[in-house]
Amino acid sequence: MKRLWLLSVLILIIMAGCSANAADAPKDGPGLFExxxxxxxxxNLKGxxxxxAVLNMKSKYTEDELIKLxxxxxxxxxxxxxxxxxxxLVAQWLLEQ
Incomplete structure (x- = not known):
């Protein structure tokens, strides 16, 4: 019984850690790129x-081409x-840089 309780607590701790990481994940182009x-x-996008380097991507790629890449x-x-x-999100942000 003691082992089952310990295992349950351990699983809850691991699950809490995983969900915290998902919540902390960036949701915008600059954060995802970083x-x-x-x-x-x-x-600094200079390689x-x-x-x-990934500067001036608009002169090299369309949004669809960059997403495919x-x-x-x-x-x-x-x-x-x-x-x-x-x-x-990252492609749109890179095309603005």
Whole structure:
């Protein structure tokens, strides 16, 4: 009985931690970019460790092309790091930069 109670408490703690992380997730283009993309592309959008600069994307891509690139990935960039909605938010924000 004591083990069952301990297991129940542990499961509740883990579930609370998971839901807190989901609530803290960014819901806008800049926040999503900072969380998921800036390690490679730099917080200043000028490129970093592995990724190229992502400034002036409007001159290179349409919104649909940029979303496809983010969804499919290219070269060293993995795809499917963001949901469809998150890709759209980041793409729209990048096209304004």
């Amino acid at each position: 969380q998921k993309c800036s390690a490679c592309h730099g917080s 970093a460790t592995a990724g190229p 983010m969804t499919d990935g290219k070269g060293m960039m993995p795809g499917k790091l963001l949901t469809e909605t998150e890709n759209k």
